[in-house]
Amino acid sequence: MVPWVKLGRAQIPNKGGELLFSRRGEEFSIRLSGVRGELMNSRVYNSEKELSQLGCAHLTSTPNAHVLVGGLGMGYTLAAALNEVTPCSQVTVAELIPEVVEWNKGPLGNCAKNPLQDPRTTVKIGDVKHLLNTRTPTYDAILLDVDNGPEGLTHSDNNWIYSLDGLQDIYEVLKPNGMLAIWSAGPDYLFSVRLKTAGYKVNTCIARARKGKGSKHTIFLAKKAIN
């Protein structure tokens, strides 16, 4: 059995513990310290891709779309968003942990075929929250996969994103007909209700962890139907 080799570690802000980056042969893992588990594994990424495919389905012929991805992880959601949008579109990716960006510029780069090198990509190191509370309609799609579901796992500040206040602020930064897509390990009825209360038209889709098989994850699709 090929052993895991530690490649790096990084502090999560606000005493959120550590991210641990390791490799076993061609497989990579990013874990949260303690018992909080794996945040991302390079062999399981189908639902991360579907997050982009579903969230950007309305943009395949939009000439100058702007998509926001949070966070980077191993780059699969970013790469899939770049596949969906047109050549003159732009994709901003926000990543909280600077080391994750460095790992993607290094050993992780090949996993999703180096989406950071695409000229349409802009990287913002920091909390995606700072791009979500500007109250200026900016994005045609916002694709969020920063926790395991609508609850702050990576760090507790993320709870704001899933609160009614957060969802209403996100509504403001979407352009008319813009789409908010959120990855979740499973369904959450109360979160769907909260999205509707914030003004979105809501659908949920099941996305399998591996193409056609594996765990069933939930993608929340919340559309800004007006203004």
Ligand SMILES: C[S@@+](CC[C@H](N)C(=O)[O-])C[C@H]1O[C@@H](n2cnc3c(N)ncnc32)[C@H](O)[C@@H]1O
């Ligand atoms: C589950 S991984 C994302 C996996 C990604 N969808 C992919 O395709 O590889 C979560 C990522 O979000 C980042 N993150 C967590 N909270 C964040 C925040 N508030 N702002 C920006 N990035 C955040 C984490 O550091 C981690 O890199």
